[in-house]
Amino acid sequence: MKASLAWLFLLFSTPIFAQLTVREQFEKIGTKEEAQKFIDANPALKPTLLYLTLGKDTTLIDKRLLKQNKGDIFSVGYVTYKVLDGTETTNYRANYIFLDGFSLSPAEVDSLKKVILQKHSEGVSFEDLSDQYTMDGNKTRGDTDWFFGEMMMPKEFQDAVSKHKKGDVFFVDVPERQWHYIVKKTYDDQVKKEITVLRANGR
Structure with a gap:
């Protein structure tokens, strides 16, 4: 049982x-x-x-x-x-100045980079410098707005911006296209x- x-x-x-x-x-x-x-x-x-x-x-x-x-x-x-x-x-955001390596010699590119950095260190705003020197005809004072992905900017540009902190000024070169950028990161990354x-x- x-x-x-x-x-x-x-x-x-x-x-x-x-x-x-x-x-x-x-x-x-x-x-x-x-x-x-x-x-x-x-x-x-x-x-x-x-x-x-x-x-x-x-x-x-x-x-x-x-x-x-x-x-x-x-x-x-x-x-x-x-x-x-x-x-x-x-997403990243920066300001940039574009220098066209097809129109300028390597020596002219290097010289302009030095001139621009010197003026910025003396107090000229990056936006004013972009208006004066950029060679891509942008009307945004060099502001990229928020961007991510290579559809917006070259991979070399995005990779460089991602490695810097807000306020950094640095160079980005895309040799195969002869594109040269002077960049200032203007915002912290937006996740x-x-x-x-x-x-x-x-x-």
Whole structure:
């Protein structure tokens, strides 16, 4: 009799023990479509998708989530989160003076660089120097506005700006195109990050 009761207990309790935890279920979810299926199938867990933006969403849990990477899963209390997707870009902004190596000799380029730096060190604004010397006809006083990616500026330009801090003045050369830039970084980098998070009660 006792053996039969024990067998019945194991029989009926097996599905309970075999049921996946929320974390285990989250590990199997990799897309928003799969997340939506989970949401539809588990209303008791109050699941939802969160869309968070760095700088806009500022609660403590939002800030913690925004530090996570795609695929990360963690629990706070009895709530579990998974970062399903995320995009991050860094925008840069600077002022520049363009010197055309097809129109100027290397010696003339070097001479102009020295003249421009000397005038800037004497107090002439970089914007005024751009208006006076740039050779690309820009009407923005050399301001790049916020940019990222090679569609906006040459890779050499972006790489150099990313390595300098606000206020630095430096040279960028693109030898194969004979492009020469004198650049002043005018703003700190602007990081944009957006993530999609699956949230549900349970662990």
